[in-house]
Amino acid sequence: MKTQRYLKNVVAFFVLICVFGVSIFSGTASVKTYKIATTTSIYDSGFLNFVTPAFEKKNNVKFNFISVGSGQAVKIFKNGDADGIIIHEKSFLDELKKEKLINGYTAFVSNYFILVGPKDKKDLFKKVKSVHEAFALIRKNNFKFVSRADNSATYIRELEIWKLAKVQPDFGGYIKSGQGMGMSLNLANEKKAFILTDEATYYKMKDKLESLDVIYQNPKEQVLTNIYYFAYSPKKVELSKFASYLKSKEFKNLVSSFNQKFFKKEIYRAVK
CATH class of the missing domain: 3.40.190.10 (Periplasmic binding protein-like II)
Structure with a gap:
């Protein structure tokens, strides 16, 4: 009787481990990764790595940033090697819109x-x-x-x-x-x-x-005015959530927190 009970407990234990393992694997597998080509200036300042984790966690996504000059970022995006783009040269974005590679763009910080x-x-x-x-x-x-x-x-x-x-x-x-x-x-x-x-x-x-x-x-x-913009491929409509986030109160609060933590004064300014 004790042997049977012991075997049942062992089986139950392994079933629990398997279920737990599958749930972890499923959770990890469901995380969606997006490649974002970005200008080095906003990346080198540490800003993107400060403001994006909250969005990533809430929406179960992960951003992989490709940090290059704006011109190179455009090339990467045009080649289809990035899902979105963050740059601070508006003329490049106007050209991407003209070529219908983006539907529009969001000015989010300056x-x-x-x-x-x-x-x-x-x-x-x-x-x-x-x-x-x-x-x-x-x-x-x-x-x-x-x-x-x-x-x-x-x-x-x-x-x-x-x-x-x-x-x-x-x-x-x-x-x-x-x-x-x-x-x-x-x-x-x-x-x-x-x-x-x-x-x-x-x-x-x-x-x-x-x-x-x-x-x-x-x-x-x-x-000397410097405005940063976000745009994304029409094939990645789900990134519209990130565009909306960049206009949210939550994002603006993070901008203020970043300024306070690293500069003790206003450097980045959220665009209305």
Whole structure:
């Protein structure tokens, strides 16, 4: 009798283990993974990895971010190697919409571009009244300037500013990194050079950039406004939930939390 009871308990135990194992396996298998091609600036700042886990957990999804320049992100998306895209160059998105590769896009967060450079040259820019005037001064003095030169949104904005300055970036101090925002900032720090960057990535890395300081910033200057957008393939309509999330109160609260935790001031601003 005891033997029979023991065998029943053993069988029940193994059945329970099997059921439990299957439920775990099923739960894991049901997690849907999406590839998102994203600009390096918003990724290097740590922002995406801060604001997306809550959405992932709630909706049983996982985002795999492919961090590259905006131009490269567009290529990846066009090739069908990404389900969604996060970039800060609106003209690229207008082109994707024209080609019917996206139905639209969502502006969800913004910050500003700033010019940073070697601390020992900061005083030379005290009387500068615009970012293009600062660029012209850099060109005139042949100061070192690190350019991402990677068809990113930051690089495109940099070229716009050179155009406004009415000078060409063809001087000896002009350094092409071909790298993302974080690595380009490290190079500028190493070379004691000037660089155009988004403020979030700079302030997140500031403690490691001992040679650099903010040289010029002006939130009222239109060319320095930096807006990030999310878009997704029409074949991935379920990502509309993420687009809605980026406009939610929950997301806006996370933006505030990110600012408070890493900057102690408003850097990222949720777009209404």
